[in-house]
Amino acid sequence: MKQDMYDLAAWGIKEAKAAGADACRIGIGGERTVEISYRDRKPENIKEASTKGLSLEIFVNGRYSTMSTSDLRKDALKDFIGRAVAQTKLLAEDPFRSLPDPKYYRGRQELDLGQVDPDYKTLSPDERHAFVKAIEEGCLAEGGDKVISVTAGSTDGYSESLLMASNGFDGYTEATYFVGSAEMTGKDEGDRRPAEYGVAVAFRRKDLPKPEMIGIDAARRTLALFGAKKFKTETLPVIIENRVVARFGGGFLQAMFGRGIQQKQSFLADKKGQKVASDKLTLIDDPFIKGALGSRLFDSDGFAAKKRVMIDAGVLKEFYVDWYYSRKLSWEPTTGSPSTLIIPPWKRSVAEIMKDLGRGILITGFIGGNSNSTTGDTSIGIVGQLFENGVPIQAVSEMNIADNHLKIWQRLVEVANDPYPYSSQRFPSLVFKDVVVSGV
Amino acid sequence: MTTISRRSFLKTGATAAAVSVAAPALNKGWYGLAGADAGADVQGYFEREFGISDAVCRKILAEGLAKGGDYADLYFEHTISNYLILEDGKVNRAYSDIALGVGIRTVKGDQVGYGFTQELAEKSMLAAAATAATIAAGAAKGPARNFAQLKTADYYPLKTLFTAVPIERKLPLVQTVNDRCFALSPLVVKVNAQFHDQQKRILVVTSDGVKAEDLQPRTYLAAGVVAEKNGKRERAGWNFGGRRDFSYFTPAIIDEIAKTAVNRTLVLFDAVQPPAGEMPVVLGPGVTGVLLHEAIGHGLEADFNRKKISTYCTMIGKKVAEPFVTIVDDGTQPNLLGSINVDDEGTPGQKTVLVDKGILTSYIHDKISAKFYGVKPTGNGRRQSYQHYPIPRMRNTYMEAGPATPEDVIKAAGKGIYVQDVSNGEVKIGEGDFAFFVSQGRMIENGKLDAPIKDVNIMGNGPKMLANTTMVAGDFQFNQGGTGACGKDGQAAPCGFGQPTILVKSLTVGGTRS
Numbered sequence: 001m002k003q004d005m006y007d008l009a010a011w012g013i014k015e016a017k018a019a020g021a022d023a024c025r026i027g028i029g030g031e032r033t034v035e036i037s038y039r040d041r042k043p044e045n046i047k048e049a050s051t052k053g054l055s056l057e058i059f060v061n062g063r064y065s066t067m068s069t070s071d072l073r074k075d076a077l078k079d080f081i082g083r084a085v086a087q088t089k090l091l092a093e094d095p096f097r098s099l100p101d102p103k104y105y106r107g108r109q110e111l112d113l114g115q116v117d118p119d120y121k122t123l124s125p126d127e128r129h130a131f132v133k134a135i136e137e138g139c140l141a142e143g144g145d146k147v148i149s150v151t152a153g154s155t156d157g158y159s160e161s162l163l164m165a166s167n168g169f170d171g172y173t174e175a176t177y178f179v180g181s182a183e184m185t186g187k188d189e190g191d192r193r194p195a196e197y198g199v200a201v202a203f204r205r206k207d208l209p210k211p212e213m214i215g216i217d218a219a220r221r222t223l224a225l226f227g228a229k230k231f232k233t234e235t236l237p238v239i240i241e242n243r244v245v246a247r248f249g250g251g252f253l254q255a256m257f258g259r260g261i262q263q264k265q266s267f268l269a270d271k272k273g274q275k276v277a278s279d280k281l282t283l284i285d286d287p288f289i290k291g292a293l294g295s296r297l298f299d300s301d302g303f304a305a306k307k308r309v310m311i312d313a314g315v316l317k318e319f320y321v322d323w324y325y326s327r328k329l330s331w332e333p334t335t336g337s338p339s340t341l342i343i344p345p346w347k348r349s350v351a352e353i354m355k356d357l358g359r360g361i362l363i364t365g366f367i368g369g370n371s372n373s374t375t376g377d378t379s380i381g382i383v384g385q386l387f388e389n390g391v392p393i394q395a396v397s398e399m400n401i402a403d404n405h406l407k408i409w410q411r412l413v414e415v416a417n418d419p420y421p422y423s424s425q426r427f428p429s430l431v432f433k434d435v436v437v438s439g440v
Numbered sequence: 441m442t443t444i445s446r447r448s449f450l451k452t453g454a455t456a457a458a459v460s461v462a463a464p465a466l467n468k469g470w471y472g473l474a475g476a477d478a479g480a481d482v483q484g485y486f487e488r489e490f491g492i493s494d495a496v497c498r499k500i501l502a503e504g505l506a507k508g509g510d511y512a513d514l515y516f517e518h519t520i521s522n523y524l525i526l527e528d529g530k531v532n533r534a535y536s537d538i539a540l541g542v543g544i545r546t547v548k549g550d551q552v553g554y555g556f557t558q559e560l561a562e563k564s565m566l567a568a569a570a571t572a573a574t575i576a577a578g579a580a581k582g583p584a585r586n587f588a589q590l591k592t593a594d595y596y597p598l599k600t601l602f603t604a605v606p607i608e609r610k611l612p613l614v615q616t617v618n619d620r621c622f623a624l625s626p627l628v629v630k631v632n633a634q635f636h637d638q639q640k641r642i643l644v645v646t647s648d649g650v651k652a653e654d655l656q657p658r659t660y661l662a663a664g665v666v667a668e669k670n671g672k673r674e675r676a677g678w679n680f681g682g683r684r685d686f687s688y689f690t691p692a693i694i695d696e697i698a699k700t701a702v703n704r705t706l707v708l709f710d711a712v713q714p715p716a717g718e719m720p721v722v723l724g725p726g727v728t729g730v731l732l733h734e735a736i737g738h739g740l741e742a743d744f745n746r747k748k749i750s751t752y753c754t755m756i757g758k759k760v761a762e763p764f765v766t767i768v769d770d771g772t773q774p775n776l777l778g779s780i781n782v783d784d785e786g787t788p789g790q791k792t793v794l795v796d797k798g799i800l801t802s803y804i805h806d807k808i809s810a811k812f813y814g815v816k817p818t819g820n821g822r823r824q825s826y827q828h829y830p831i832p833r834m835r836n837t838y839m840e841a842g843p844a845t846p847e848d849v850i851k852a853a854g855k856g857i858y859v860q861d862v863s864n865g866e867v868k869i870g871e872g873d874f875a876f877f878v879s880q881g882r883m884i885e886n887g888k889l890d891a892p893i894k895d896v897n898i899m900g901n902g903p904k905m906l907a908n909t910t911m912v913a914g915d916f917q918f919n920q921g922g923t924g925a926c927g928k929d930g931q932a933a934p935c936g937f938g939q940p941t942i943l944v945k946s947l948t949v950g951g952t953r954s
Contacts, residue, residue, distance in 0.1 A: 039747070047554040048571045049827065065534040070558045090607050092530035148870075149749045185749040185870045191903060193751055193870030228871070230899075230948060233717045263527070264630050264666045265675055328528075368734075368866040368875020369897045369950075374666065374675040379897035379950045381866075381875040397873050398899045400950025402716065438716030438950050 001030065001160060002172060008054075008072065009164040015078055016058065017166065019085040023059040023099045025165040025302075028052075028072075033157035038132045044151065056081065058088045064097040099167045100301050100323040104333065108171075108297050108304040114290040115175040117204040120158055128154055131180065131211050138215030139182045139198075146186040146223060148193055152215060155179040156205075169302035178205045182218035188226045196221035196365070201422045203291055221364065224385065228397035230439035231386065237360040237413075238401065238435045239350060241384075242420035244365055245343075245427035251371025251378045252405045253338070256310065256318075258325030260373055267376035267406060268316060276316045277409035283311040285318075287339035294340035294424030303335055310341075314410075338424070345428040346415040353414055353431055355390030361399075361437060362387060369400075376405040382437070399439040408432060482655045483589065486516050486643045490560045494587055497645040499562070500544060501583035503569035505647060508578025509546035509553070511807070512569075513785055516542045516560070516643040517826040520603060526614045526633040534607075543826040546572040550746070550808055554829045584649030592781040592788050595774055596657055596683035602637035605686045610635055613689050617663045620698035625706060629673075630666035635659075636922070637686070644786040652786040657683050658777065658934060660922025661694065663701040667709075674708035676879070677701050681922015682777045682936070704861070704880060707892050712883065714893040714951035720856035721898060721947045722849055722884060726917035727861055729937030732767060732837050733926065734865040734874040735902040740769075740794055740802075741820075741832040741928075742809030744869050751872035751903060752800065760800045761906040764842040767795040769804055771819055771835035777924055778835035778936035785821035785830045792818040794837075795906070806832045824931035831929060836936035842912025846941040849911045851887035857949055858882040858889055859898070872902035897950040905944055913941035 009026045016024040030052040037044045054077070055068040065088040069080055136152035143150065160174040178201070185195040198217030200208050208214075240248055252268075260266035268276060287296050287305035297305050301323045310318045321329065322336025354362065362385045369380025379402035385392040416429035486492040497514055504512035518540050525533040542565055543556040553575030555568030614633045621631045638658040645651050660681025667674055678700035680693055723731055736752070744750035761767075771780045771789035780789040785807050792802055803809065806821030809832060822833035850858065858881050865876035877897050883890040918938035925932040 043551055043575060045552045045554065045829070046571075046575050047829070049556050049568075051558065051827075064532065065536075067534075067536045069538065070540070087607065088534070090611075091534055092532040094530065094532035097532070149747050185747075188871075191751045191754065191872070193749055193753075195749060195868065195870040225871075263632065264668070264673055367868060367873065368864065368877055368899070370864055370877040370879075370895070372675070372895050374673050375895070377895040379877070379895055379952075381873075381897055381899045381950065383868075397871060398901060398948050400716070400875075400897050400899050400948060402896065402950045402952045436716055436952055439948060440718050 005160070005162040005172070006170070009162055009170070011074065012054070012056070012077060012081065013164065013166045015081045016056070016085060019082045021058050021060045021085045023166045025057040025099060025163065027055040027161060027163050029159065029161035031157055031159040033155060034128065035153070035155045036128055036132050037151055037153040038136045039149065039151045041136065056084060058084055059097060059099065060085055060088050062093040062095055062097065063088050063091045064094055065091060096324055096327040099165050100303065102168050104301070104303045104323070105169045106304060109288065111288060111297065112290070113288070113295040113297070115203045115295065117176040117178070119205065120156070120176040123156065128156070134211035135180055135182050135215040138212030139184050139219045142216040142219035143184050143186060143222065147184060148187050149185045150182060150215070152182045153180070163300070163302060165302055171298045171302060173296070175203055178202055178208055180208055180211055180214045182215040184218045184222040186222045186226065194222055194225035194228065196225060199422060201293065207291060225383065225395050228395035230396065230398040231394070232440045233436065233438045235434055235436050237357045237431065237433045238437065239353065239360065239362045240430050240432070241350070241362060241364045242416070242418050242427055242429045243423070244363065245420070245430055246423055246425040247366050248380065249425070249427065252409060254371065254373045255376065255405070256320050258319060258321035258329060258336070261319060262325050262328045265374045267374060271316050272319065274316060275314045276406060277311060277314040278412045279313040280412045280415060281311055281314050281409060282309070282344055284309050284342040284344065285338055285340070286342050289340050292340040292424065292426065294338065296339050299335045299337060301336060303333070305335070305339060308334065341425045341427070342419070343415060343427050345417045345419050347417055348414070350416050350418060350429050351390065353416060354387050357431070359388045361385065361396060362392070371405065378403060378405060399437055401435050401437055403435065408435065411435070482641070482653050485641050485653060492516060492560065492643065496562060497587065498583055500565045500569045501645070501647045503566050504544050504546045504572050505581040505583060506570070507573040508576040508581060509548050509573060511547040512572065512583065512647040513545050514542055514645045515784060515823070515826050517640065519638060519640040519825070521638045522602070522636065524610055524614050524635045526618050526631070529618060531611050531614045539825055541826040542568070543829065544569045544572045545829050546575050547808060548576040550812065551575050552829050556826050583647035587645055587649055587651035590650055590652035590782060590786060590788065592652065592654070593772065595772055595779040595781055595789060598655070598657060598685045599687050600685050602639055602657065602659070602686060609686070613661055613694065617661060617694050617698050620695060621663055621665055621702050624698060624702040625667065627667040627669050627706060628665055628702060629668045632664040634662050642784065644782070644784065646786050650786040652782045654781045656780065657685060658922065659684055659688070661689055661697055662923060663697050665701045665705040667705045669709050672709065674705050676704040676708060678704060679921050679923050682775045682920060683779055684775050707880070708894050711892040711894040714857065714883070714896045714949060716949060716951040718946050718948050720853040721859060721944045721949065722853050722856065723859045723939060723942050723944070725915045725940050726938060727919040727921070728859050729838050729919060729939035730862040730865045730876050732839055732939060733834060733935070733937055734867040734876055735900065735905045736767060736794070737769065737834045737837045738867050738928070739869055739872060739902055740804050742803035742805045742813065743832050745803050746809050746812045750869050755800045756803070758800055759798050760903060761795055761798040761909055763798045764912050765795060765798050765906065765909055766793065766840040767838070768793050768840065769820070769834050769837045773836050773918065773936070776836045776918060776936040777922055777934045780819070780835060783819045783821045783830070784823045787817040787819040787821060790819045792820070804832045804834060806830055822933050824933060828931045831931070833928065833933045834926060834935050836918070836938065838918065838938035839912065839940065839942065841914045841916040841940045844911045844913045846913045846915050849913050849941050849943045850884060850889060852911055853884045853943055854887055856884045857893065858884050867902070873899070874902055875899045899948040899950060900944070905947065908945045909942055910945050911943040916940040
């Protein structure tokens with residue numbers, strides 16, 4: 001398939017140029033995926049699918065468009081490309097649109113990023129079913145008589161893609177992936193039926209935890225929500241658990257992109273080189289970590305991947321600026337999107353930190369909420385545990401935190417030792433002081 | 441990934457143009473469809489264009505039932521989506537996508553096997569059907585010998601297909617809304633505008649002998665505005681759309697979009713920090729119906745109830761609200777985003793009363809849940825595309841008008857929050873806890889509207905919120921937007937909502953002033 005993809009992309013570029021395009025970039029991809037879920041100890045859903053597609057970016061007379069197709073027959077593609085080039089000419093001219101300067105393609109690392117499981121093709125239907133059953137059994141056993149419903153699931157797949165540009169770039173990637181998950185709903189007081197999930201994701205199956213542990217995690221998280229209440233509005237220290245830091249941090253991250261800066265929608269636009277968080281925050285974009293979910297050797301512009309320190313001890317060092325917005329901003333480009341994001345872990349566990357904090361909230365989930373990328377204002381509902389001297393004393397629901405990203409990150413006081421492995425944002429749990437938690 | 445029980449409503453602003461490598465598409469797009477389309481005639485489209493005859497359908501369904509499934513259905517889809525995008529004063533970006541494929545579902549009890557293919561060749565479809573069939577393990581069954589064409593109403597009649605409108609007529613819409621925004625205020629510094637049109641053609645064929653076809657349009661024109669005043673920036677936007685055709689976008693509609701987007705941005709310069717804590721909340725008419733979507737709509741989707749994982753699963757027939765509260769999920773409202781002539785498993789679009797004068801009367805059903813409960817399907821079996829199997833989904837969910845006046849409702853609140861616009865929400869089905877994000881609102885002081893507020897999350901519990909709805913006004917409005925999408929189990933579906941002004945006597949407001 002790999003050589004077929006290269007041959008088709010090269011042919012497509014030739015056809016686009018013959019149709020009048022000044023330049024073009026083609027992406028070709030294919031994926032096969034299998035999903036299985038169990039409930040009540042029997043399959044609930046089984047789904048299998050293969051998909052394929054081709055995308056085309058056209059640059060003609062200073063104009064630009066993108067389009068996609070799954071019909072990869074050459075006669076159909078030839079017609080597709082010809083009409084695409086002709087119609088692109090009807091759009092307004094955009095002097096900033098072009099393929100990147102090829103100098104940014106150079107310097108690509110040649111590394112094995114550990115994204116392909118060599119045993120994927122031998123995975124049998126029986127093994128898939130056994131994996132899901134084990135997740136379900138783990139959850140049922142841990143949830144005991146509190147269980148109303150458990151849904152356990154597995155998704156696995158293989159994908160490959162090629163990106164080729166008419167000015168000399170080509171890059172091929174392939175990956176396998178495995179997901180195990182469980183969701184438990186339990187019987188609480190009255191009509192409340194708390195539910196939580198456990199999940200694990202990896203490129204290689206051996207990097208997943210034992211399946212029963214995924215189920216046990218879901219059950220423990222669900223049971224921890226029993227008896228949840230809200231209490232009086234209070235200013236408290238909060239710990240945001242590792243697996244939900246990315247959701248909260250996304251409100252900050254969204255202001256670091258070139259488009260938002262150029263379109264005057266970023267509260268960080270004029271903050272480069274300034275202290276935007278406490279010195280406890282260092283944020284590193286590292287594309288080369290083997291097996292990490294965001295690892296890559298090149299980005300969607302074809303830029304060779306580089307490790308970058310985005311925030312250094314609270315000082316904003318870099319933005320995510322792709323080729324197009326670098327030209328609009330007259331800035332040097334970096335990359336248009338994050339790879340694997342790291343906040344370097346410290347030494348103490350969440351449990352150790354909780355003991356020293358006195359009274360506070362461990363936030364294990366968010367609900368609703370949003371963040372304004374133009375002003376930095378944010379407000380979001382929380383789920384978690386109120387604790388005193390390290391001991392959880394009350395599950396929390398219907399409460400909320402609100403702040404401004406330029407202020408709350410200045411109150412980051414500690415980083416835990418538990419980077420979350422099942423995301424491209426490998427963040428540890430974070431501790432903030434003096435957060436208004438609104439409730440009754 | 442398997443289900444996560446938090447369901448979310450996303451009112452998307454502008455869809456970014458992007459390369460979509462894995463997206464299914466064909467060789468048609470925004471760039472030249474005039475004359476390339478089969479026309480507005482809905483019936484027989486897939487047979488004319490792709491040779492999908494009754495005989496082919498029967499063969500595929502037979503394969504889907506080859507291992508003893510109770511039921512099987514086919515969902516053919518051909519969707520053409522186009523986007524024109526303006527940034528920095530010019531329409532200089534376009535994106536198109538075409539989805540073509542068929543999904544084959546086999547049902548055994550409440551178990552579902554599913555396969556799909558992007559190739560409408562018999563061999564590929566039979567292979568997908570064989571995958572779906574594996575959910576069962578028994579003797580083969582046969583599909584119906586004949587398929588009866590389902591006759592449906594038309595809740596979104598089209599004068600012209602979008603594919604017959606040349607790009608030269610679409611471009612001025614986007615340019616005009618941009619120019620209007622800049623003309624309205626010198627404080628406007630950036631405008632992002634976007635025009636979207638979509639034609640989704642579907643054919644549903646079921647093993648029990650139903651054949652249904654539909655052409656579902658979707659469109660919007662949206663403007664996002666950034667304004668600057670005394671070194672401070674604010675951003676807001678507005679859109680109109682729904683299941684409409686090109687003739688909807690009159691100069692008056694374009695003006696209204698621009699005026700609303702600019703006015704909603706400028707008012708934010710006067711916004712104050714909202715308080716934190718429990719207080720009365722008044723929801724203004726229209727878009728605030730997102731509250732119902734989260735607080736009750738998702739919880740009444742019958743798949744959650746047959747699994748007993750919804751907080752509402754024991755409440756049918758019980759009083760859940762005051763007698764002046766009636767809540768409806770309705771696929772029959774003309775041109776609204778959530779309207780459907782037929783759902784994605786061949787049940788006609790219809791109106792379903794969920795709460796009738798305070799009594800919980802119905803869940804939202806697909807065929808599987810309807811069979812479980814022994815009731816008729818309510819026409820809510822919907823899906824994102826042929827790549828997904830149908831599940832119970834809302835259409836247009838709203839609360840009917842009540843006896844109060846908006847002024848009385850605000851006066852009765854005394855001191856609290858008035859919600860004018862909501863951008864997104866989320867619910868935890870089992871607990872009934874929900875949140876919605878208020879992008880625009882006002883303080884209520886001494887029973888009157890006061891300073892503007894913005895960007896505040898409001899939390900509550902669905903059953904408690906219903907019980908605490910103490911006043912409903914007569915100023916009902918439907919939201920007329922075209923960008924709303926509801927997320928559930930990894931599937932997005934267009935939906936609508938509406939509401940009159942209502943008073944909820946207590947919700948948690950997530951402000952910053954303690």
